[in-house]
Amino acid sequence: MNGLLINDPEILAAMEKDGEGVFIPAKLDKEGKPVKSDNCLATLETYGRIFRYVNKKLTSMAQSLYEGDVRREPVKGGGTDACRYCDYKTVCGFEKGKPFRKNLRLDHSAAVQAITEEDEENE
Ligand code: SF4
Numbered sequence: 001m002n003g004l005l006i007n008d009p010e011i012l013a014a015m016e017k018d019g020e021g022v023f024i025p026a027k028l029d030k031e032g033k034p035v036k037s038d039n040c041l042a043t044l045e046t047y048g049r050i051f052r053y054v055n056k057k058l059t060s061m062a063q064s065l066y067e068g069d070v071r072r073e074p075v076k077g078g079g080t081d082a083c084r085y086c087d088y089k090t091v092c093g094f095e096k097g098k099p100f101r102k103n104l105r106l107d108h109s110a111a112v113q114a115i116t117e118e119d120e121e122n123e
Contacts, residue, residue: 004050004108007034007041039109046112049119072098078105 002025005012009032013019019028025040034041042050072094074082080103083089106114 002040004042004047005040006047007043009033039107039112042112046116049115050112052119053115074100075103076100078103080105 005015005024005026009028012024012026012028012034013032016022016024019032021027021035027035029035072092074086074094076082077100082100083094086092
């Protein structure tokens with residue numbers, strides 16, 4: 001399993017009792033404190049920023065759709081091709097060579113930093 005985990009020893013120990021980092025991407029040291037690994041640990045404050053960011057994005061997307069903006073802007077690049085397995089491929093009409101959104105492929109820390117900067121700008 002990968003992803004982001006909350007930096008709370010009690011929660012991490014509940015997710016993986018021995019804290020060896022076999023099933024989750026974080027380990028606990030002998031004192032039961034989290035050992036950072038691959039920037040997979042985030043504070044509650046960071047989770048709050050991520051929640052606000054996602055909520056804002058979803059609201060913005062819903063507002064765009066409500067206003068009639070149904071442009072096709074699939075994501076492509078960095079090993080990702082949104083159209084590749086899309087169920088709507090045969091009917092959507094998106095043609096090869098049309099502009100697409102580039103996949104930024106940010107790692108955890110870069111993504112959290114970008115979200116934090118945007119959140120701080122809005123404070
Ligand atoms: S095939 Fe069409 S609907 Fe599906 S991801 Fe690509 S652009 Fe979007």
